Amino acid sequence: METTPAFAGVRCVDCASTFDGVTATHRCPSCGGILNPHYDLEEVSLTRAGIDARDQAGLWRYEELLPFPESAGISLAEGQTPLVDCPTLAESLGVERVLIKDEGRNPTGTFKDRGQALAVTAAREHDATDIALATAGNAGQAGAAYAARAGLDAHVFVPSRAGFTQKAMTNVHGADMTVVEGRIGDAVAAYEDAIADNPSWYSTQTFVTPYRHEGKKTMLYEIVEQLGWTVPDAIVYPTGGGVGLVGMHKGATEFQSLGLIDDRPPLYAAQSEGCAPIVDAVEAGRGRHEPWATPDTICGGIEIPDPGASPLILDAIRESGGGAVATSDEAILDAAVQAARHTGLELGGAAGAALSGASALAARGDLGQDDTVVVLATGAGNKDADVLRSHLMAQGE
Numbered sequence: 001m002e003t004t005p006a007f008a009g010v011r012c013v014d015c016a017s018t019f020d021g022v023t024a025t026h027r028c029p030s031c032g033g034i035l036n037p038h039y040d041l042e043e044v045s046l047t048r049a050g051i052d053a054r055d056q057a058g059l060w061r062y063e064e065l066l067p068f069p070e071s072a073g074i075s076l077a078e079g080q081t082p083l084v085d086c087p088t089l090a091e092s093l094g095v096e097r098v099l100i101k102d103e104g105r106n107p108t109g110t111f112k113d114r115g116q117a118l119a120v121t122a123a124r125e126h127d128a129t130d131i132a133l134a135t136a137g138n139a140g141q142a143g144a145a146y147a148a149r150a151g152l153d154a155h156v157f158v159p160s161r162a163g164f165t166q167k168a169m170t171n172v173h174g175a176d177m178t179v180v181e182g183r184i185g186d187a188v189a190a191y192e193d194a195i196a197d198n199p200s201w202y203s204t205q206t207f208v209t210p211y212r213h214e215g216k217k218t219m220l221y222e223i224v225e226q227l228g229w230t231v232p233d234a235i236v237y238p239t240g241g242g243v244g245l246v247g248m249h250k251g252a253t254e255f256q257s258l259g260l261i262d263d264r265p266p267l268y269a270a271q272s273e274g275c276a277p278i279v280d281a282v283e284a285g286r287g288r289h290e291p292w293a294t295p296d297t298i299c300g301g302i303e304i305p306d307p308g309a310s311p312l313i314l315d316a317i318r319e320s321g322g323g324a325v326a327t328s329d330e331a332i333l334d335a336a337v338q339a340a341r342h343t344g345l346e347l348g349g350a351a352g353a354a355l356s357g358a359s360a361l362a363a364r365g366d367l368g369q370d371d372t373v374v375v376l377a378t379g380a381g382n383k384d385a386d387v388l389r390s391h392l393m394a395q396g397e
């Protein structure tokens, strides 16, 4: 296995045991906890100017802070997405600046590409021949694409209500796709049965592999670099399983330890009122979520009623000084349409949740008039064109 010099194995978030990255491939061998890639930061010498001068595309711009070197990377030039200034949104929210991190420009149209790029790289470094995952749709499409790139077979389990584009493109990439009647929990159950029957399949499932949240941490690195080495006053993130939020907090902690930033940015979780277990836990001051009994939102990517990593999500929100907010599907789809009309940017449903969450945070006074706010637009509008269009039709347009 080819690794970077500072990579010092994987560390369990629960029992704090550290293992080498060759033998520990997924959850903690002693307690089953989530593993985090760990680095000997003393060995890393990174400066702001040094990073600014680089021309690498993709995640590997930050190679020293990834487990695998660029030469081993399975990459489709993901990442390096623009941070687009949106003065009309700043004006309507009553804040200094609103910047949209447009993750829709990734190879398969969502930020899931960052996670699958690193997880599929890990799969190949661990000599896997097949990857497997359950997904609301976007991660499956991304997994199928990166598996194709790596020459691996992919087994993707999606619920029947996943979007047409995601299912179609998973097929087009040549993955073995199982469509499971029901919702994400049903797809996860089918995936777990299948992986028990096929122990050689390599999981690239959320928080089962240590490498998906690791890939997504690069969003934070990019935001900081794009803001000229300052941190925003808020990052609003549409939260499902919380992979991106947990990853960004880890990335901020690493940049802070390296002296590249002074403070970690406040992270805000935005959810739909139809499935808001994280918002509920934040409001109740709990350290863990309670499963959401009847999930119901049009935004499949964030309809995660039982996010297993909620203690990590809630820690990240509290440690960073952020918060959580839920808005209705109606407000979410409106926000995506308003962004399309007043900024030109195309936001998918989940991305709309981040924007409508930011509006709600501003309205309730959590964001101030001098604030710079980053809204994570996690997925492209064209993946949800049908949903956005029928929202307009419901309003008589």
Ligand SMILES: *Cc1c(COP(=O)(O)O)cnc(C)c1O
Binding pocket: 110, 112, 138, 139, 238, 239, 240, 241, 242, 243, 244, 245, 301, 302, 348, 350, 351, 378, 379
């Ligand atoms: C998966 C997904 C999310 C939620 O991501 P988590 O990291 O699981 O919280 C948000 N938006 C889109 C478009 C997604 O595909």
Ligand SMILES: [Zn+2]
Binding pocket: 012, 013, 014, 015, 016, 017, 028, 029, 030, 031, 032, 033
């Ligand atoms: Zn452990």
